[in-house]
Amino acid sequence: MSDKLTSDIVLKVQLDAHKVPETIHWDATDNNVINRPANAMMLSVWDPNEQNTLRVDLWTKEMTVDDMKKFIHQSIFMMADTLQKATGEILMAETMRDFGQYYGEKLGLVDPPQEEA
Numbered sequence: 001m002s003d004k005l006t007s008d009i010v011l012k013v014q015l016d017a018h019k020v021p022e023t024i025h026w027d028a029t030d031n032n033v034i035n036r037p038a039n040a041m042m043l044s045v046w047d048p049n050e051q052n053t054l055r056v057d058l059w060t061k062e063m064t065v066d067d068m069k070k071f072i073h074q075s076i077f078m079m080a081d082t083l084q085k086a087t088g089e090i091l092m093a094e095t096m097r098d099f100g101q102y103y104g105e106k107l108g109l110v111d112p113p114q115e116e117a
Contacts, residue, residue, distance in 0.1 A: 011041065013058060021060045039063040040071050069107050076100035 010027040012035075024038040040059035047054055059068065077100045084093035104110035 011043070016061075021058045024058060024060055040068065042075060070109060073100060073104050073107070073109050076103060 007030045008027070009029075012023075012025045012027075013021050014023040016022050024041055025035045026038060026041075027034050027036070040063045041057070043056045045054050046052075063071075077097060080093040080096035080100065083089050083096065101110065101113070105112050
């Protein structure tokens with residue numbers, strides 16, 4: 001018997017007649033997530049043979065423009081966290097967070113930082 005464990009993440013996308021996502025649901029066996037709804041997803045995978053990122057970006061008809069702006073904003077910060085954790089690139093992760101702050105301010109998602117007196 002092997003000591004290796006397997007974890008499944010399953011994405012289910014229901015499409016309309018024009019292949020536009022109507023619903024997205026996902027399961028994650030390790031976290032007891034079963035048939036959880038989502039209105040958008042960005043999946044990126046690294047292809048080691050091609051040395052390239054492959055991706056799937058989907059959003060449902062229910063995803064609002066305002067929610068998409070928030071989704072992108074939060075994703076910038078999550079990518080910065082991943083960069084720092086995976087590579088130790090603290091300076092570049094902070095640069096990404098600075099951009100995330102700028103992006104959020106420009107879209108009215110967050111307030112500018114308060115000046116210290």
